[in-house]
Amino acid sequence: MSVRLFRKALCAAVLLPAFAVSSSALAADEPLKIGFVYVSPIGDAGWTWQQDLGRKQMEAELGDKIKTQYVENVPEGADAERVIRDLAEQGNKLIFTTSFGYMNPTLKVAKQFPDVKFVHSTGYKTAPNVATTNARFYEARYLAGIIAGKMTKTNQAGYVGAFPIPEVLQGINAFTRGMRSVNPAAEVRVIWVNSWFDPGKERDAALALMSQGADVVSHHTDSTATVQAAEEQGKYAIAYHSDMSKYGPHAQLAAVTHHWGDYFTGQAKAVLDGTWKTSSTWGGLKQGMAAIEGFGPALPDDVKQLVLEKKAEIIAGTFAPFAGPITDNEGKVQLESGVLDDNGLNKMNYYVQGVASKMPTK
Template structure:
């Protein structure tokens, strides 16, 4: 099997506007576009880990390539177009801001299949996929709520899009499930990957009495800051314990390989459809890292009970009663938010300090 290839960002002088259908005797060419460096932790690291798993699993039937550190916007459109023009049969675009660039390129290459992560738009040859990370966020919030002594928890966040707001709200619901007096303060950095900003925001939250930190960003900088400052930290995307062995309470981990296995197999079987899928704890896409030994056993048991209930469908994260930040009831007792409502969240739950950015 060929080693994975890092695709050049340059375009050839003459680009065809469509690609031929995949020939069964040739390996399926699968491309991945990453928003940040692969590194050894975080969002892109876990996508690339999944790429390596499927590359090994499918053997000579599949050839994978990737481009890392691709900015959202026009740069991503150029990279996606380049992959399409260079014979790729299936392309995964792995950041929210790649949604419209993916759709624009897809119209030019009708024989290429595209899968976009965390978006909500589809087309004849474009599907999308998401992880129900908010399920893990809720469980991590329970750990944070149990371990805070100041009743102030800090959250470093990338951009105020529904995916991030779902996570913040779910985390806060988990916090207040075990500690109704605790609150969550959010610091927005307007970036997916900026370790310096992430660390600066973490330090600012600690100065505001936060003694547990978490984040929706790509590097382990927040967990490192927690370790250095003697507070607790909760990782995201990958297990970040090595970056804060004393601080690390747990991590919400994204294992994308079940989705990549399913989508690649569907193209090989000629059964691929441009659908929207949303997998979580029950499908093994969302997992929790081991809990810190400081967390009381009774709290861990309670977290595990809630985890099992989410997996079995016996409860939902966003089940009523839920109030918004102003104390108005958003979800009544006995009701739960439906997926479409989760995709459109633009409000904070009760217990979050500060105003939502416009």
């Protein structure tokens, strides 16, 4: 080897490690890429709106340590799988999939990308790189039921439901139990729209319930249609997911809401510091993941105070919305005593006494 070639080889041997260290440091400084899949448009209220507020809170707290992106209005099923896979292929190392019907698509893509962490909202299946999260909406739903029971004049409330899955049934049943705790003569009627987000169907369902005598309506769907319909008809409404008072300034009595920012931020921090583990998180009023807020001007102070007192009992653990006895609306005792556990909650497939509707056959 010539002296010139030897010197070149020596320089390369010295410079190469330095370059490698420099590249590694650069990679370490790159932000964590985080993707979100939303089932409906973000809009300015509702489920996806609240999810996106959580994303923005996470961005505000973690700054340039992360970089987020989202895809909105993604149908559950094959489209969801395609979008989730695309986010993983784009280099997102943490992906939040934010609807119940994304559960199996999330698990399928997670197997193909074992180095990516996934968090699925409202589901119950986990994997080594898939965590789940949900809020105990039913706690705040019980409080909303107290409000409905105190404010109704017809002793009838209407409930617009998306799909008859346990999470939605928990809300209907907690609302009914809360309502009847202060008004034993009250009844709740349910109409299913078989969609998370379909403002037209939601509006039609709300109008039908009010035509049947409901003077308080609520919903477990994503749009503001139910609250708007109540405003137009001069009835009361309990909003869901977010404060919808600007759509029903006279109608809204309160809003049952959920809050994801702290949870999202915690998950991102865990990925950043290498401590992330699969988990199932189900937080309620005590953890600040569910809330009742947006109290309307029509709500009397004494009713609000009653609600706040019951809220404190739930947070303290001295009261549970699903304490026995629990009897379904066909007369079958579902729980004689004690408190319905999480397994029972997640298998709920019945209406409680006070729901004047029949369960769907499918």
